[in-house]
Amino acid sequence: MSFIPHTKEDIKEMLEVIGVKSIDELFSDIPKALKPQSFNIPYGKSEFQVTQALHNLSLKNSTGLVNFVGAGFYDHFIPASVDAIVSRSEFYTAYTPYQPECSQGWLQAIYEYQSIICQLTGLDVSNASLYDGGTALFEAMMMAIRQTGRNKIIIDSGVNLIYRTMLYTYTSNLSVEFVEIPVVHGQSSRGELFKCVDDKTAAVILQNPNFFGAIDDYGDVVSRVHKFGALAIASVYPVSLGMLKTPGEMGFDIATGEGQSLGIPLSFGGPYLGFMSVRKELVRQMPGRIVGATVDSDGKKGFVLTLQTREQHIRRQHATSNICSNEALCALRAAVFVSLLGKDGLKELAEHNYQKAEFAKEQLACLQGVEVKRSSPTFNEFTILLPRNADKVVQQMIEKGFACGFPLGRFYKGMDNYLLIAVTEKRTQEEILKFVASLKEVLAC
Amino acid sequence: MSFIPHTKEDIKEMLEVIGVKSIDELFSDIPKALKPQSFNIPYGKSEFQVTQALHNLSLKNSTGLVNFVGAGFYDHFIPASVDAIVSRSEFYTAYTPYQPECSQGWLQAIYEYQSIICQLTGLDVSNASLYDGGTALFEAMMMAIRQTGRNKIIIDSGVNLIYRTMLYTYTSNLSVEFVEIPVVHGQSSRGELFKCVDDKTAAVILQNPNFFGAIDDYGDVVSRVHKFGALAIASVYPVSLGMLKTPGEMGFDIATGEGQSLGIPLSFGGPYLGFMSVRKELVRQMPGRIVGATVDSDGKKGFVLTLQTREQHIRRQHATSNICSNEALCALRAAVFVSLLGKDGLKELAEHNYQKAEFAKEQLACLQGVEVKRSSPTFNEFTILLPRNADKVVQQMIEKGFACGFPLGRFYKGMDNYLLIAVTEKRTQEEILKFVASLKEVLAC
Amino acid sequence: MLIFEKHKEGRRGFSYGVLDVAASKALPAKYCRAAAACLPCLSELDVVRHYTNLSRLNFSVDTNFYPLGSCTMKYNPKFTEKVAGFDGFSQLHPLLPQLSGGGALAQGSLEVLYEAEKLLCEITGMSAFTLQPMAGAHGELTGVMLIAAYHKDKGSRRKYIIVPDSSHGTNPSSATIAGYEVKVIPTGADGYMDLVEYEKQLTADVAAVMLTCPDTLGIFNPKIKEITDMAHKVGALMYYDGANLNAMLGKCRPGDIGFDVVHLNLHKTFATPHGGGGPGAGPVGVSAGLVEFLPISRVILRGDGTYALNYNYPKSIGYIAPFYGNFGVILKAYAYILLLGKEGLIRAAEIAVLNANYCQAKLKNYYDLAFDKKCMHECVFSAMRQVKNGVHALDIAKYLIDKGYHPPTIYFPLIVKEALMIEPTETESKETIDAFVDTMIEIARLAVENPLLVKQAPVSMPIKRLDEVRAARQPDLCWKP
């Protein structure tokens, strides 16, 4: 099956117009020597065959487990209306709204998305989306380096290790000096941090809640950072912003994060949504597309892509970023999701996550040999210390039908017995109790 | 969860405008005595809870069986683009296009559907859809009775018993005389038929392919029927019309049928699609909505509901039918499905059904003790005679993962050992061979 | 441009790929169609583009306010579409549970049917339901057949069915098709059915009285119980057209009033999409005395907790549908009821009635009310005041289209001259209704100041008003090659 409408006659007529005898002639600029040495692709199949085959493959993934794994990527419910909207042809089969007059729907939707991100993070301006939370953090760091002309980056080890690893990868060929701040009792060590901040510091990067689920108020850090003319960058979890103090309230200059929790399916790692918002002074350093409101020749309000002189298609090697295609459709998901929930719905969502996690904590705390880490408050994820290696426990729990959490030993030396547990609004009391009971059994034997 | 936008303030303001103190006051016309004696409905749930609960219920149905059951309702593949089109809000959340200016999309789509049905059946005019194949057949019969002023209906027992039963039900309070023609060697007995047709006959009703899957050429019957001034009504299977002689070609006056095979999911029995097409002389007797082309005040082509003087909302007790809501969205499915396949695709579909059924026949014929009925050609369904009661065989085959066919004993006395087997384009050679092998095993023990 | 006019010989939009079995000899020519059907050949993109662009020419609930009276065009929740699409439901062959040993294959769907029936019984106060009727009118026909079976069983031969002149066309039509003659009762000056005439017509050979309640004027008749009792006194049964049940949810149940047969429109009251005309579902509920006549099959719950199809009802009228009704529609309505729950259903009725009365209150100074009463879920105006300036209900409807509103139902009920029947439904906000009302008021003003402007509408649509006479006089009902 192919999607080509051309009949033999069509092709004949078109070749005549072009003035060539055959389609091959159109490829005559390709030297014989460069013809493919092989092209062993299986022959085409019917829609039924491919759909069937891939449906069978999908059944080889087990999504039946009751999920308590988060680690920055969460199993939230997605209202059906979100899917309905993003499957509108006029949204998903369009491309970047370069031509505003025939793209007002997209442009307004992105403007609304930007506004929502600003509201969530408490900052002034947002861009139209970046690839994911990790690349967004990288872009934020580069902004700080450009803005300050410095190259020392202080990063808390409570920042998701996946993201830290990405930063190291992206900068391996650049001269950036990283200092990692240890986490003490689940929180960023102020002592260490304050020691390191100096006038060579371009930015301090923190995460809230941090990777261990711990909530912090970084206000003190931020003011210290600003004293030295450095920027403060926060990586945040948007659902938590239905409850937690915002980056804006803490004084951060830049907020970034992974938007997956806002109506985007887990989908085995992507497509996701990198968001970024900044103080307005930084807008011309911001990467990515930005939509702005303006008026048409009749004075009627409309929306356009703006401040494009930051971007690669105009500034080329001098652009603030190389990003071109972004994650617009995921940004639309986030906009629809948040609009649907509204102010009160988002609060409720955060509340349910917080309360269910607290409930799970209490239940787990009753388990023999299990220590729930409570040195600092948490949102919907927390760490527990097990009497033995978490890996094995995880394995046994899988057999009982639970993805029971993320073993911290995988990322942190000396934490082999630690388990990171996420509890979202989807987890019912019944599931949580069964989960605790099963864990009890596993630890018993 | 409810879908009500009203805030307390809204309600307060609105009550003031209306001039009542409370919402209850609006219901004061309902006598106290008539307040509900009970209203024990469970309390509301969240979208997540209901979706989850119903998803679990759906898993209690087993759709995993390899399906060889047809009996008038077939397991055909539905291209994804058909679902994409019918899930356009502007189609499925609209209602009957009473207001043509804001419904041209629907009206043109129905006009195209009507045209497709005419092309498939070889008749002049089609309506906008009826409920299902059975009610369509009832409407056709009533048309004949009105048209001829007679009340004797000759019906072949090769017509799906489900539909015959429906006709008997609908007419139980009317004075209609039915004569059933026996099926001999799987086909309608000409002898019997010709004996019964007379000048009291309103119509003769036949099915092609008949319930046993047998294909017939009813040309001879039709001309005989017409001699006596009666009408000839055919109930047909649209997919087969990609290959078979059409009702029009055989001279039938009315064709009806079940449109489910044209891109409509089996969905446990509905919603389906009743279609009907007739010779143009009969159009004013036709039930249901009809779309016609016309021009607007600028002479521009457009579409409207027409010939409405046949219909209940105008003619009331004198209408040709009581139908109001029909199966428009299913008709749209059929139109998109057929448009997508086009002339050649429909031919191909019919060809694949025919050939795969023939292949299955050959394989089954090799089985010890299995007799494949071949007295007449078949399309994609055929009957086999088993050495023992088909019910038990069906049961054993289910355990092997096959819905192996429909046991005719359920509908026809003395046919307890007969099995009706349907083979659609979805059945692969591998499945057919496995099916035959399993049947062999079952019959062996 | 018609899709047929986009045809290009040899183009393919879909292919089934290569046949994976050895082809046997072809079917003898005498059984084959002489020429292939003239069906359009287009690419998949062109088919998708054609129908996608067609869809954009329609108004719909998701894009426009749609106060089409008597049709209850409330919001159709998206999650019900998702639920109906679950493979386990959408791909189930209806005959599976009829195979011996097949009952186990459809427990999920049978449970849906069983539970949905129970809920509808409680909502209406009826003893049992058949979910098989595929629309309201189909429910009416089924209901009248049940009535006939009931009387036949009692050995009483009755030939009339009474309907008020305000009734929906399907009522008298269904009665006729079921073999009855129709007696029509006029509506009195007070907007209620004329009880004197009713009593006169209510003879011993009346099989049933078909009423809509609230009636098609959107009015609840306080004498409904008396009307019911009178009918019962002469042995006639009471039929409840449930098209307007949305106003009654948790407020009043036909069963408690004494109705014997009830049909519901799941596509109205229970929010399943209207799909451009259908599919709908028109379940029929009956009182205890009529249960034995319900169509087969019926779903029963067995002692072992499993569900089964039961055909063993000797007095059943038989089959009115091939299987169990429009399952996909019933499923969506079931999901909707579970979601709203008791409080949600009651709230729906309350706000639907609030919206209608609000609309009526705001417009009554500008348009003539058919009958100046409190209304239920819809209000009915007459454009007679505007007609004085030559502006008819139709013109008002067309002007509304230009303003982005789907018009109300017009010219129904027939007893109201130039009727405008407005049903906002509970899912529309005060802001939406206010904006609509303002437009209606503007039209009333224009009808006086600039009637021509209204009569020229619509001007903003791809087409202007269409020549319906020509359409009927010179029928062009299908494309010809």
Add this chain to the structure above:
Amino acid sequence: MLIFEKHKEGRRGFSYGVLDVAASKALPAKYCRAAAACLPCLSELDVVRHYTNLSRLNFSVDTNFYPLGSCTMKYNPKFTEKVAGFDGFSQLHPLLPQLSGGGALAQGSLEVLYEAEKLLCEITGMSAFTLQPMAGAHGELTGVMLIAAYHKDKGSRRKYIIVPDSSHGTNPSSATIAGYEVKVIPTGADGYMDLVEYEKQLTADVAAVMLTCPDTLGIFNPKIKEITDMAHKVGALMYYDGANLNAMLGKCRPGDIGFDVVHLNLHKTFATPHGGGGPGAGPVGVSAGLVEFLPISRVILRGDGTYALNYNYPKSIGYIAPFYGNFGVILKAYAYILLLGKEGLIRAAEIAVLNANYCQAKLKNYYDLAFDKKCMHECVFSAMRQVKNGVHALDIAKYLIDKGYHPPTIYFPLIVKEALMIEPTETESKETIDAFVDTMIEIARLAVENPLLVKQAPVSMPIKRLDEVRAARQPDLCWKP
């Protein structure tokens, strides 16, 4: 109207229902936001209506011809959306296979990744792929980092990357962000990269040469092999920007030409939807010498036939994405490749090139060709002839909008004055292209006879031309309470 302006305090569009666990004490205030975010409160219907109506303001492939050069706006098959929606794929948590014993939980997705990589290798002639880059530009950055890692490993310190002046902006930008300086080679009068200048710039400290092939003029450079060999001679690597691969499928493979690093745009060549700007996917393929540097994780097939994630590549550059790339997009592209198969992919390239040349042939008498040559998948015109009458590429674009066409890419490549870059793609029919061409010819005529008419366009859209200067000078970038 902004959705924020439709806000009504207290309205709910979605509710999570009652909390089913005992609520514990609230979080200390110091950790909580002082005020709730000002988010719009609307009913579900109003949210759905808002965004549905917004969607109707966009042009899209499903509704309009969209010949946006360099973006390959081909038809996005619907079945791929369905496939990506299967629960087994869409609901899988990416960390599951990273749990001990979790590998078994994701065999289906791992197989998709493994098989997709194999197919892309065969299509491009490269040795291995990483599927992690989330768009083309991300692929470029990844590719350049691989190049840097390669040279570092060889102990050679190089600081330049060469790009032609016709290159896409992302190329020089990606090079810079990866830490290189950019050398730009001009395009000669013949439309090819100036080889003399190229040789001059191709010094021993050049790390790589980034080329698009066919280039952004839609032209295949017959000297591509020489260019590649020259680079290799000085130890520089060759980077292939695969944005234009659609023209090359089965016709010429970058690997066979000698390219060392290749990025693809699955959302172009492999028909995944552009989603209004993304998500896309930009897998990067490398030649044998660079495989060891690819990002981790990588999917391997084990002896027992199971798939696993392997992190054990000591020379890997590390993590460039959190997981395995935009899996949902990769899956759609994989489904597309399986459906088309070998013959389908080749046919796609052939017809894409046929359509572009047909377009070029029909328009070359009316518009100046940037370079009068056979083109590949797209043709590039200049509106300079029309500019003489004051009609610019932008004006032509706007007039096309009035006629229902999405404009071609304009003002790119930058080296072509008043560029109009037209890429029809293979899924558009001759009829569609003919109609588009006729409109373009009409515009050429109007540019002479009635330029004002063109300069006023668009007049048929909800808005006229927008004031972009004002947008940039007085940025209004988000709604404020």
